[in-house]
Amino acid sequence: MSFFIELRNISKTFPGVRALHNVSFDLQQGEVHALVGENGAGKSTLIKILSGVYSPDDAGGIIIDGEQHDLRNPHEAQLVGIATIYQELLLLPELTVAENIFLGHAPKTRWGIIDWASMHSKSREILQSIDAGDINVRTLVGTLSVGNRQRVEIAKALSQQARVLIMDEPTAALSESDVNRLFDMINLLKNKGVAIIFISHRLHEVFELAERVTVLRDGEFVATKKVVDTEQNELISMMVGRKLDTLYPSTERVSGPVVLELKDFKRPPFTNSINFKICAGEIVGLAGLVGSGRSELAQAIFGITPATGGVLEKNGEAITIPNPETAKHFKIAYVPEDRAQQGLIRRMTVRENSSLALIRDISPHGIIDREKEEQLTKEIIEQFNIRTTGNEQVVENLSGGNQQKVVLGKWLATKPEVLIMDEPTRGIDVGAKAEIHKLMDQLASEGIAILMISSELPEVLGMSDRILVMREGNIVAEFQSKVATQEIVAAAMMGVSQ
Amino acid sequence: MNRLMSSIQSLTTTRTPIEVSGIRKLFFSQEMVLFLCIIFLLVFVGLINPRFVSNRNLISLFLGNAYIAVAAIGMSMVIISGNIDISVGSLIGVLATVSGILAESGYPIIISWIAPLLLGILVNGVMGVLVAYLRIPSIVVSLGFMSILKGGLIIFTGGAWISNLPEGYALSQLKPFAIPMPIYFMVILTILAALWMKVSPFGRTIYAVGGNSEAARLSGIDPKSTVLRIFLIHGFFVGIASVLFSTQLSVIQSTVPSYLELTIITASVVGGVSILGGTGTVVGSTLAAVLIATISSSMIFINISPFWLRSAQGVLILATVLADLYRRRRQFRN
Numbered sequence: 063m064s065f066f067i068e069l070r071n072i073s074k075t076f077p078g079v080r081a082l083h084n085v086s087f088d089l090q091q092g093e094v095h096a097l098v099g100e101n102g103a104g105k106s107t108l109i110k111i112l113s114g115v116y117s118p119d120d121a122g123g124i125i126i127d128g129e130q131h132d133l134r135n136p137h138e139a140q141l142v143g144i145a146t147i148y149q150e151l152l153l154l155p156e157l158t159v160a161e162n163i164f165l166g167h168a169p170k171t172r173w174g175i176i177d178w179a180s181m182h183s184k185s186r187e188i189l190q191s192i193d194a195g196d197i198n199v200r201t202l203v204g205t206l207s208v209g210n211r212q213r214v215e216i217a218k219a220l221s222q223q224a225r226v227l228i229m230d231e232p233t234a235a236l237s238e239s240d241v242n243r244l245f246d247m248i249n250l251l252k253n254k255g256v257a258i259i260f261i262s263h264r265l266h267e268v269f270e271l272a273e274r275v276t277v278l279r280d281g282e283f284v285a286t287k288k289v290v291d292t293e294q295n296e297l298i299s300m301m302v303g304r305k306l307d308t309l310y311p312s313t314e315r316v317s318g319p320v321v322l323e324l325k326d327f328k329r330p331p332f333t334n335s336i337n338f339k340i341c342a343g344e345i346v347g348l349a350g351l352v353g354s355g356r357s358e359l360a361q362a363i364f365g366i367t368p369a370t371g372g373v374l375e376k377n378g379e380a381i382t383i384p385n386p387e388t389a390k391h392f393k394i395a396y397v398p399e400d401r402a403q404q405g406l407i408r409r410m411t412v413r414e415n416s417s418l419a420l421i422r423d424i425s426p427h428g429i430i431d432r433e434k435e436e437q438l439t440k441e442i443i444e445q446f447n448i449r450t451t452g453n454e455q456v457v458e459n460l461s462g463g464n465q466q467k468v469v470l471g472k473w474l475a476t477k478p479e480v481l482i483m484d485e486p487t488r489g490i491d492v493g494a495k496a497e498i499h500k501l502m503d504q505l506a507s508e509g510i511a512i513l514m515i516s517s518e519l520p521e522v523l524g525m526s527d528r529i530l531v532m533r534e535g536n537i538v539a540e541f542q543s544k545v546a547t548q549e550i551v552a553a554a555m556m557g558v559s560q
Numbered sequence: 561m562n563r564l565m566s567s568i569q570s571l572t573t574t575r576t577p578i579e580v581s582g583i584r585k586l587f588f589s590q591e592m593v594l595f596l597c598i599i600f601l602l603v604f605v606g607l608i609n610p611r612f613v614s615n616r617n618l619i620s621l622f623l624g625n626a627y628i629a630v631a632a633i634g635m636s637m638v639i640i641s642g643n644i645d646i647s648v649g650s651l652i653g654v655l656a657t658v659s660g661i662l663a664e665s666g667y668p669i670i671i672s673w674i675a676p677l678l679l680g681i682l683v684n685g686v687m688g689v690l691v692a693y694l695r696i697p698s699i700v701v702s703l704g705f706m707s708i709l710k711g712g713l714i715i716f717t718g719g720a721w722i723s724n725l726p727e728g729y730a731l732s733q734l735k736p737f738a739i740p741m742p743i744y745f746m747v748i749l750t751i752l753a754a755l756w757m758k759v760s761p762f763g764r765t766i767y768a769v770g771g772n773s774e775a776a777r778l779s780g781i782d783p784k785s786t787v788l789r790i791f792l793i794h795g796f797f798v799g800i801a802s803v804l805f806s807t808q809l810s811v812i813q814s815t816v817p818s819y820l821e822l823t824i825i826t827a828s829v830v831g832g833v834s835i836l837g838g839t840g841t842v843v844g845s846t847l848a849a850v851l852i853a854t855i856s857s858s859m860i861f862i863n864i865s866p867f868w869l870r871s872a873q874g875v876l877i878l879a880t881v882l883a884d885l886y887r888r889r890r891q892f893r894n
Binding site: 366390398403407472 | 759760761764765767768771772774775776777778779780781782838839
């Protein structure tokens with residue numbers, strides 16, 4: 063069997079860090095090859111080598127169609143037909159769909175000016191070929207949904223005659239229905255002979271989509287397996303190098319009195335008349351499609367976009383929360399969806415981030431009590447098992463999972479009674495995920511009321527005691543998690559009757 | 561010098577983005593680099609022309625630029641918070657004139673010293689409200705204020721100089737231990753401001769808001785009131801700077817050195833304050849102000865046309881930004 067692309071014993075060392083060590087990898091025409099591993103396992107480095115961003119330590123290890131290639135820069139990778147779709151899509155929002163697809167290689171007339179007619183028709187053709195003919199090639203990319211932008215990005219890759227498509231966590235920011243469409247598209251491309259490297263933290267997607275899967279751990283190659291020959295738990299233990307107890311702990315808990323109650327709570331146009339209660343020691347999962355109003359509901363409770371009507375009761379007393387400061391005062395904490403933009407001050411240290419929500423409380427007489435601050439940070443690092451060089455490491459340099467733990471630690475230091483978590487494990491690796499789940503379980507056992515928003519149904523079902531489903535700004539269903547299944551929750555989310 | 565040295569060691573370097581051992585970190589900090597540059601220049605030019613390092617020259621060098629360093633303290637806070645103020649030069653001119661007119665018209669000297677502080681706080685308070693609460697970008701607000709203040713000053717004074725200043729008005733004539741008052745202001749205010757930035761919760765808040773305003777807000781910090789307060793504090797420092805400026809000579813011209821605001825911003829940036837906000841120290845900006853002054857004085861002593869000064873400042877800015885870029889890239893690689 064002839065391999066289309068082969069990497070032989072690739073190593074990559076950065077000053078002081080060995081990112082990849084003797085990793086081998088191959089890709090055949092028309093296959094979907096998943097690449098999995100914890101954050102920091104070397105996946106990104108590997109794909110950056112393939113896309114010409116980094117050069118490996120020793121040349122000669124990259125073989126394409128039987129010939130050695132040095133991919134010295136992204137342009138050379140493009141020439142051999144390798145295209146990469148990064149997590150942060152690299153489209154220009156102020157240009158149209160067609161302009162983005164043909165950016166840098168627009169068809170020209172013989173006078174040397176852009177041949178708009180042919181650019182538009184070719185764009186349309188490509189989009190149709192991936193079943194995305196509904197996207198108007200003349201609209202500005204900035205106005206498209208995330209799912210549609212991704213389709214444009216794929217079309218752009220195809221316009222450059224890509225034979226290999228590297229997709230770095232393409233599903234992370236997608237809603238359920240967009241994920242399904244993406245998968246259809248990937249299957250379509252596969253049948254056309256395009257090879258796809260697929261990176262995802264969601265293992266069930268790997269099993270659904272890929273033929274083979276390669277596991278990396280700490281920069282080393284662990285194994286390449288056919289997905290039919292392996293199973294989720296085996297992959298996880300290969301990724302983490304140890305057995306995970308379980309991804310979803312299930313301690314029996316008794317919930318206490320009602321801590322938070324919403325009555326006709328609203329913030330149009332995103333959330334209408336919301337009614338629900340949440341008790342001490344209870345984890346309530348909030349499910350819904352992106353745009354159903356779940357994040358907006360959380361933001362209204364926390365005072366980011368204050369509610370415009372209705373009643374919010376905390377321990378039986380009606381309160382108003384006009385801003386996050388007040389929410390903090392009422393012992394409500396919020397771990398936002400977007401760590402980098404909303405959760406952390408990236409250039410600050412672990413210590414400075416950890417104490418941020420408490421900075422006035424640890425400053426008697428207007429001076430920060432440094433000892434207390436150090437102590438607080440140390441406790442957070444220990445309690446959450448944060449892998450860091452110490453209090454003074456800049457959080458920017460931590461992995462996603464560890465960053466998330468700092469955000470969580472910052473808020474738990476305020477001793478909240480209600481903890482709102484929006485996508486608590488998005489984009490973090492499976493080991494850190496299990497740890498965060500365990501922490502949530504433990505926190506609930508200690509009596510904290512947790513409201514968790516998640517797009518991952520297994521997480522919602524696995525973690526929650528009770529599940530609320532939102533659609534179009536309303537709570538449309540409520541389930542005890544014992545009786546719920548993915549199918550009925552998904553049906554409620556999408557408004558399909560079973 | 562010893563005092564300066566120890567203040568550098570205790571007040572700086574927590575925000576160097578690379579994680580290296582303490583000594584290396586100190587050595588590579590912007591503040592240390594600036595300090596070494598100053599020492600190098602003093603030694604180098606002193607060898608060529610010993611009069612350069614005479615007490616008298618050094619004092620006049622510090623004296624003439626103390627107000628720039630003081631203004632750069634407030635400016636650094638503004639820039640660290642993610643804003644900028646380009647009206648500062650014009651405001652110093654207006655406040656200095658106000659101070660001079662009050663002194664000339666026979667008000668008690670203390671009033672002519674304090675009025676500029678209050679007026680500075682007031683003017684920058686208005687700017688702060690526009691920036692923080694009406695969300696007008698600070699560059700636009702301060703551009704507007706720059707023109708208003710500059711134009712107003714010329715109309716108001718008609719370009720006349722104020723020269724009938726009363727006895728005792730000139731702060732630079734006060735010389736405890738043979739060192740003029742403005743130099744004490746520069747050193748003490750820098751140390752106090754640096755300490756305050758480092759140990760007070762509000763100081764931390766400035767960095768947080770400049771580093772990521774949204775994340776700060778979600779952590780229960782009010783970025784709007786933070787920005788307003790920074791402008792008020794900046795106004796206070798500009799007020800002091802204007803008094804130091806107006807009292808250094810026996811006449812007050814109705815103009816300030818051209819590009820004064822740019823010199824002040826340069827001091828902040830060269831001092832290591834990131835123009836994008838979130839990092840930097842006021843020790844750095846003061847050292848940078850001293851370095852710029854040293855360079856300009858050196859030029860006179862080794863007979864280089866002072867017109868080269870502006871180019872030298874430009875090179876300094878680019879060198880600083882490049883060094884910062886290099887440091888960040890290295891950190892990114894790691």
